[in-house]
Amino acid sequence: MNIEMIRAAAERLRGRARETPMLSSPFLDAAAGRRVLVKAECLQETGSFKFRGAWSALSALDPEVRARGVIAFSSGNHAQGVARAAALSGVSAVIVMPRDAPALKIANTRALGAEVVLYDRASEDRDALGAALAEERGLTLIKPFDNPQVIAGQGTAGLEIATQAAALGVTKADVLVPCGGGGLTSGIALALAADAPGLRVRPAEPQGFDDVKRSLAAGEIRRNERLTGSIQDAIITPQPGDLTFPILKAHCGPGLSVSDDEALQAMAAALVRLKIGVEPGGAAALAAALFRADEIEGDAVIVVASGGNADPEMLAEALTRFGSGV
Amino acid sequence: MNIEMIRAAAERLRGRARETPMLSSPFLDAAAGRRVLVKAECLQETGSFKFRGAWSALSALDPEVRARGVIAFSSGNHAQGVARAAALSGVSAVIVMPRDAPALKIANTRALGAEVVLYDRASEDRDALGAALAEERGLTLIKPFDNPQVIAGQGTAGLEIATQAAALGVTKADVLVPCGGGGLTSGIALALAADAPGLRVRPAEPQGFDDVKRSLAAGEIRRNERLTGSIQDAIITPQPGDLTFPILKAHCGPGLSVSDDEALQAMAAALVRLKIGVEPGGAAALAAALFRADEIEGDAVIVVASGGNADPEMLAEALTRFGSGV
Numbered sequence: 136m137n138i139e140m141i142r143a144a145a146e147r148l149r150g151r152a153r154e155t156p157m158l159s160s161p162f163l164d165a166a167a168g169r170r171v172l173v174k175a176e177c178l179q180e181t182g183s184f185k186f187r188g189a190w191s192a193l194s195a196l197d198p199e200v201r202a203r204g205v206i207a208f209s210s211g212n213h214a215q216g217v218a219r220a221a222a223l224s225g226v227s228a229v230i231v232m233p234r235d236a237p238a239l240k241i242a243n244t245r246a247l248g249a250e251v252v253l254y255d256r257a258s259e260d261r262d263a264l265g266a267a268l269a270e271e272r273g274l275t276l277i278k279p280f281d282n283p284q285v286i287a288g289q290g291t292a293g294l295e296i297a298t299q300a301a302a303l304g305v306t307k308a309d310v311l312v313p314c315g316g317g318g319l320t321s322g323i324a325l326a327l328a329a330d331a332p333g334l335r336v337r338p339a340e341p342q343g344f345d346d347v348k349r350s351l352a353a354g355e356i357r358r359n360e361r362l363t364g365s366i367q368d369a370i371i372t373p374q375p376g377d378l379t380f381p382i383l384k385a386h387c388g389p390g391l392s393v394s395d396d397e398a399l400q401a402m403a404a405a406l407v408r409l410k411i412g413v414e415p416g417g418a419a420a421l422a423a424a425l426f427r428a429d430e431i432e433g434d435a436v437i438v439v440a441s442g443g444n445a446d447p448e449m450l451a452e453a454l455t456r457f458g459s460g461v
Numbered sequence: 462m463n464i465e466m467i468r469a470a471a472e473r474l475r476g477r478a479r480e481t482p483m484l485s486s487p488f489l490d491a492a493a494g495r496r497v498l499v500k501a502e503c504l505q506e507t508g509s510f511k512f513r514g515a516w517s518a519l520s521a522l523d524p525e526v527r528a529r530g531v532i533a534f535s536s537g538n539h540a541q542g543v544a545r546a547a548a549l550s551g552v553s554a555v556i557v558m559p560r561d562a563p564a565l566k567i568a569n570t571r572a573l574g575a576e577v578v579l580y581d582r583a584s585e586d587r588d589a590l591g592a593a594l595a596e597e598r599g600l601t602l603i604k605p606f607d608n609p610q611v612i613a614g615q616g617t618a619g620l621e622i623a624t625q626a627a628a629l630g631v632t633k634a635d636v637l638v639p640c641g642g643g644g645l646t647s648g649i650a651l652a653l654a655a656d657a658p659g660l661r662v663r664p665a666e667p668q669g670f671d672d673v674k675r676s677l678a679a680g681e682i683r684r685n686e687r688l689t690g691s692i693q694d695a696i697i698t699p700q701p702g703d704l705t706f707p708i709l710k711a712h713c714g715p716g717l718s719v720s721d722d723e724a725l726q727a728m729a730a731a732l733v734r735l736k737i738g739v740e741p742g743g744a745a746a747l748a749a750a751l752f753r754a755d756e757i758e759g760d761a762v763i764v765v766a767s768g769g770n771a772d773p774e775m776l777a778e779a780l781t782r783f784g785s786g787v
Contacts, residue, residue, distance in 0.1 A: 410769030443736030447784025458773025
């Protein structure tokens with residue numbers, strides 16, 4: 136992994152991924168006690184940064200390999216990113232999902248042009264099923280974060296942050312990034328180390344699922360004890376990736392963690408003050424800016440709103456409970 | 462009014478107003494039966510296009526005149542645009558609002574740095590009160606739409622639409638614009654007539670408050686019979702402006718009108734599919750794209766989402782009633 140791979144990914148993404156805006160509001164500045172810049176990656180194609188990595192990975196494949204199609208394991212944002220990137224590339228995508236995934240997510244992924252293969256969590260081995268499909272059809276597996284071209288794709292968001300922050304006069308600040316397996320966080324960290332060394336990346340996670348925060352503190356990989364029980368599910372993974380953790384360790388400041396209610400309040404603030412829809416996990420960084428102000432340094436903070444694929448009921452709950460108080 | 466005034470306004474707005482993104486979703490394309498491009502002006506500074514016109518008007522004033530401050534009559538988006546533009550210019554703003562305006566709007570306008578002067582609708586004459594204040598303090602009145610520099614500022618959104626649509630390969634399409642007094646609609650129409658003559662502007666209004674649609678059909682100004690009774694209140698005015706109507710008449714295609722429930726469905730679609738928060742009036746154009754498909758020509762349509770300052774309860778209602786069906 137190096138900055139040249141990110142710059143090459145940016146070339147491949149040009150005209151395909153959106154350059155998402157950097158938003159702000161004097162109301163958020165007042166609430167956070169410092170200037171807050173929000174990189175609205177929820178406005179990316181398919182509603183999350185995952186499209187960047189998916190397109191980067193697909194476009195980096197040898198054309199003959201790509202033409203045989205791709206496969207991914209995901210019921211979330213990675214599935215949608217891969218499905219859409221494949222459709223726009225004119226190749227087939229197989230998305231393997233648990234049979235009990237929400238019907239809406241299955242329908243959305245199909246509507247984006249992917250073939251959805253369902254498996255039973257209790258009785259079937261997902262990896263064996265996927266390997267058999269890949270073997271049979273010659274499909275290439277696109278992993279969600281431990282893939283150099285995926286990391287490079289996510290890193291293109293970091294190149295944009297460097298340019299946009301400089302244009303707004305911010306060259307020294309913490310950059311809070313919602314962090315699951317670490318693909319987005321490590322990609323942005325690499326990009327900023329090259330283009331904006333005064334901007335320091337810090338992972339934001341759900342309380343109780345802060346494997347990256349604990350891994351950074353320990354200097355070696357730590358696991359989450361459990362994988363369910365937070366609405367910020369989009370950023371819960373068993374542990375940091377083998378490729379991503381060394382990058383995080385080399386470049387990131389200490390992690391931050393936020394409660395589910397804090398994430399919901401940040402969702403309400405994002406919608407009322409910035410007019411963007413953010414999912415709970417995607418709001419972790421903004422929640423940290425709002426509710427962990429004393430753990431953040433500097434008179435400005437940059438936060439990534441990494442995804443917007445919230446269930447309508449969850450957005451409505453955030454508005455009803457917290458909309459008038461943000 | 463001419464295109465050079467819009468280009469000059471764009472120069473003054475550079476680095477102050479945001480270049481808002483042009484968003485899309487394959488789900489909206491499918492729902493509308495054609496490609497849909499959404500100019501997300503709800504992501505503008507202060508949450509609506511009004512900041513463009515306010516900044517344009519303030520920055521066009523003679524410095525000595527501007528230094529004495531400005532005054533505006535508004536309890537809505539124009540108030541916030543003027544308040545913020547004045548604060549960023551370092552001059553004072555007086556916003557005259559009815560005493561029964563929502564407390565949140567009064568608080569927000571004050572938080573943006575304006576002095577709010579309240580009047581009693583029943584017993585006080587707003588114009589006389591404003592004139593006395595303006596006279597006493599040397600304030601300049603910034604009208605919401607019948608001001609050439611305001612129209613020029615709103616027209617800068619049209620310059621961006623021309624460039625963004627061309628980059629996406631769209632050079633011939635209807636451009637649907639939520640329309641109240643016609644400042645945004647006429648500004649965009651002038652800009653597109655110069656820079657993208659294949660793009661035809663069409664006003665979108667609430668059913669029952671379609672003064673512009675009827676005025677265009679009649680070839681002369683028609684009034685609304687009433688001014689209350691729609692949640693799309695941000696785009697209800699007594700009649701088209703004296704400055705804006707001749708421009709609308711010269712450049713626009715037929716108007717479109719949508720019901721309040723259609724606007725709510727469009728709000729839900731914008732949030733679920735594009736991840737943007739749009740207010741009811743700001744959603745009128747997207748509603749027309751979704752629900753008046755047979756009145757629109759061409760295989761692509763451009764819609765302006767003009768503002769996002771919805772009450773949290775209204776957004777929650779849109780999500781609860783329509784979020785899972787869009």
